Amino acid sequence: MSERGQATIELVAFAALAAALAVGIQAVLVAWAAQGRAQGIADQAAVLVAEGRPVPAQLRHDAAIRVRAHALVVTVPVRLAGGLARTTAVARAALP
Amino acid sequence: MSERGQISVAAVGAIGVVLLGAVLLGYLSMVAAGGGHAQRAADLAAVSAATRLAADPGATPAALRELAADAAHRNGARLLSFTLVRTGSVPRAVEVAVALPVDGGVPVAGRQSRHVEARARAGVAYSATLPAGSFRPVDLHGGRGPLAAVAAAEAQVGWPYVWGGESRAEGGFDCSGLVDYAYAAAGDPLPGRPTAADLWHDARPISAGELLPGDLAFVGTASGAPHHVGMYVGGGLMVVAPHTGAEVRFEPLAGGGWDGFGRLFAGAPAAAETDAAVEAAARAHQVPPHALAAELRLGLATDADTAAVGLRAAMRRHPGDLAAALGDALGDPSAAALVLRAASGAGLHGFSGVVRLLPLAAAAARAIGATATPPAGEDGPESTGVLETGAKAVERGAEQGDHLGSRLSLQAAAGFKNLARFGLTAAATFVPNPHLRDLSTLAGAAWDGVESGLAMTRGGVELAGPSLWAARLTTPLGIGFSALFAYQAWTARRRDDRIWYGAQAASSALTTAGAMTAGTDLVMLGAGSAEVPPVGAALMLAGVTILAAACVYRERHWLAGGAGRAAGAVADAGRSLADALNPF
Numbered sequence: 001m002s003e004r005g006q007a008t009i010e011l012v013a014f015a016a017l018a019a020a021l022a023v024g025i026q027a028v029l030v031a032w033a034a035q036g037r038a039q040g041i042a043d044q045a046a047v048l049v050a051e052g053r054p055v056p057a058q059l060r061h062d063a064a065i066r067v068r069a070h071a072l073v074v075t076v077p078v079r080l081a082g083g084l085a086r087t088t089a090v091a092r093a094a095l096p
Numbered sequence: 097m098s099e100r101g102q103i104s105v106a107a108v109g110a111i112g113v114v115l116l117g118a119v120l121l122g123y124l125s126m127v128a129a130g131g132g133h134a135q136r137a138a139d140l141a142a143v144s145a146a147t148r149l150a151a152d153p154g155a156t157p158a159a160l161r162e163l164a165a166d167a168a169h170r171n172g173a174r175l176l177s178f179t180l181v182r183t184g185s186v187p188r189a190v191e192v193a194v195a196l197p198v199d200g201g202v203p204v205a206g207r208q209s210r211h212v213e214a215r216a217r218a219g220v221a222y223s224a225t226l227p228a229g230s231f232r233p234v235d236l237h238g239g240r241g242p243l244a245a246v247a248a249a250e251a252q253v254g255w256p257y258v259w260g261g262e263s264r265a266e267g268g269f270d271c272s273g274l275v276d277y278a279y280a281a282a283g284d285p286l287p288g289r290p291t292a293a294d295l296w297h298d299a300r301p302i303s304a305g306e307l308l309p310g311d312l313a314f315v316g317t318a319s320g321a322p323h324h325v326g327m328y329v330g331g332g333l334m335v336v337a338p339h340t341g342a343e344v345r346f347e348p349l350a351g352g353g354w355d356g357f358g359r360l361f362a363g364a365p366a367a368a369e370t371d372a373a374v375e376a377a378a379r380a381h382q383v384p385p386h387a388l389a390a391e392l393r394l395g396l397a398t399d400a401d402t403a404a405v406g407l408r409a410a411m412r413r414h415p416g417d418l419a420a421a422l423g424d425a426l427g428d429p430s431a432a433a434l435v436l437r438a439a440s441g442a443g444l445h446g447f448s449g450v451v452r453l454l455p456l457a458a459a460a461a462r463a464i465g466a467t468a469t470p471p472a473g474e475d476g477p478e479s480t481g482v483l484e485t486g487a488k489a490v491e492r493g494a495e496q497g498d499h500l501g502s503r504l505s506l507q508a509a510a511g512f513k514n515l516a517r518f519g520l521t522a523a524a525t526f527v528p529n530p531h532l533r534d535l536s537t538l539a540g541a542a543w544d545g546v547e548s549g550l551a552m553t554r555g556g557v558e559l560a561g562p563s564l565w566a567a568r569l570t571t572p573l574g575i576g577f578s579a580l581f582a583y584q585a586w587t588a589r590r591r592d593d594r595i596w597y598g599a600q601a602a603s604s605a606l607t608t609a610g611a612m613t614a615g616t617d618l619v620m621l622g623a624g625s626a627e628v629p630p631v632g633a634a635l636m637l638a639g640v641t642i643l644a645a646a647c648v649y650r651e652r653h654w655l656a657g658g659a660g661r662a663a664g665a666v667a668d669a670g671r672s673l674a675d676a677l678n679p680f
Contacts, residue, residue, distance in 0.1 A: 021115070043136045050143040051451050070170070093136060094170035096144030096163065 027080045034089035038063065038076040046072045046093035070095050109526050116522060134196035137173035138216035141165070143451055145178070145190040146218035150449025153187055153222065153434055160190060168194045176213065184395020186431045189219040189454060219454040224433035225446030226419055231255065231277060233443020234386045242310020242361055244282035249274055249327050249335045251439075253384045254411050254418065255344045257337045269337040269344060271325045275312060278327060284361065293321035299358025304349075307357055313349065317356030326354070333379055343415075346379045377404040383411065387422060390439035396431055517543055531654045538647035541603075541640040548610075548640060551633035559614060559626045567611050567626070568618060574608030577601075592650060599646030606639030
């Protein structure tokens with residue numbers, strides 16, 4: 001193989017690797033943001049529930065809040081890679 | 097190396113840097129989230145204790161502390177302090193401080209875990225509504241008979257006179273209605289709905305000199321059908337519902353036209369458990385003694401006369417509404433609710449408490465412990481109504497956010513500190529200039545040396561979370577690198593290389609040995625933390641000291657040249673300055 005051909009293969013491989021890396025980093029960032037949001041909602045909702053107040057609708061927007069006996073679980077859906085993959089960010093708070 | 101090879105190395109290096117950045121980003125987020133978790137634990141601990149306090153104002157500080165500790169523990173934190181804030185005996189709020197372990201150290205040698213502290217304050221606002229269908233209930237402490245009837249009658253002071261009145265629906269009492277109500281409340285209901293004449297006929301006549309509390313006095317007995325009746329309460333005073341336009345009140349026995357006296361129940365009443373000063377003040381100022389006694393019992397007033405004057409003035413402003421009058425007199429609906437609760441006993445059904453997180457103001461409640469009592473007038477939480485206002489909610493949110501933000505900034509500082517340390521590692525690996533690489537290694541070794549020294553003085557270091565996993569990963573790598581450097585030192589031809597690789601081998605071996613002093617927790621993957629003892633920190637310190645010395649030795653000529661150049665530059669600058677200042 002010529003030196004140019006070898007360089008082309010290396011370039012393509014590097015581009016593919018860089019693209020995969022970019023997608024991976026984007027997924028990490030999206031998941032990170034969703035986790036932060038779930039934690040924030042859990043923080044607010046847990047205090048409201050503990051105070052005996054209802055959880056306002058804006059906190060429930062795009063997030064599922066479940067209150068069990070002594071725990072509050074917040075689930076935020078996460079769409080990765082433009083919706084090709086889906087997962088959830090979950091945050092929990094132990095209620096009094 | 098060829099140009100292509102250099103490009104490949106650079107590409108791999110760039111990818112490595114990006115990966116390292118991503119890892120650091122995630123690590124920073126985790127560190128920053130620790131502050132938020134601590135605040136949540138503090139909030140829930142405070143709300144947990146305050147909720148119990150709302151349901152039971154008499155809950156002991158020990159019981160409340162236990163609840164707060166449990167709530168903090170279940171949210172991953174440890175309760176540091178608990179304060180019950182009271183005014184007199186009226187609970188106002190609980191304030192807690194918690195600590196939550198957060199990873200924030202350097203994987204090589206520094207502290208691996210720190211504790212984020214967070215504080216929270218939850219206020220309790222009580223409210224009470226007297227029953228709409230009956231007159232004022234009074235806590236008779238299980239008592240019955242004439243004295244209980246006196247207490248029940250006195251508690252109605254201030255109700256308007258209503259002819260024929262005997263129920264709340266009628267809005268007040270007439271004279272016989274008050275007596276009928278009082279004896280019914282005391283557990284001795286009279287038959288039917290007796291009029292004054294009926295009571296005269298039912299009572300056993302006695303003389304004025306025989307009067308005891310609970311006995312009745314009549315007007316108009318000469319006709320055989322008296323038209324007015326009152327209840328003797330002792331001390332030469334009656335409690336009566338006098339006439340239209342007046343309120344239930346205390347009146348002196350003498351000069352009231354009382355011409356007949358009777359006793360409904362045989363036997364002398366038991367000794368009264370009343371405070372003479374309270375009774376005297378209540379009778380002098382026409383206020384219900386049970387409310388006045390509760391005020392003093394709860395520490396909301398110290399002088400019965402002063403409190404009675406204030407309550408009387410408030411009752412004039414709120415006729416027929418003791419709850420509102422107490423709130424007005426005390427300036428605090430929450431305290432008024434507790435007074436009503438203490439005064440009314442089980443008859444008060446509309447008692448409740450509301451819990452809200454409060455801002456941690458600079459002048460926040462001081463710690464008063466379990467027994468100490470703060471001076472009266474200490475600021476308490478806002479009343480329920482104020483708490484509900486949007487302005488307060490915004491203020492509270494802003495202050496809590498500010499509080500949380502300060503915690504997060506501390507965590508961010510810890511994270512950036514780690515970022516700087518990782519930056520030195522990256523520089524020691526990727527910087528093209530070999531002298532600068534060695535300088536970065538030297539700086540990193542100095543950093544780790546300081547951290548190891550601090551760990552020694554602090555009695556070791558706890559590894560947890562990512563730090564523990566980093567130690568688990570670097571320990572086998574350290575063993576491998578020690579062997580590799582030792583081999584390179586053995587095969588090196590130049591003396592300087594033998595010293596450099598030998599020092600690196602010794603450094604790596606000592607640092608790894610230091611980490612291994614954490615024991616089996618380092619290799620037991622289920623362990624959540626591992627403790628490196630001071631001797632391990634000392635080994636790490638020795639290792640990084642050897643590495644630093646080797647760096648200095650290897651770069652001695654470059655460093656000396658740099659020092660010489662720096663000295664020359666300083667000398668040149670001095671000469672230039674002297675020339676500039678010398679006019680000749």
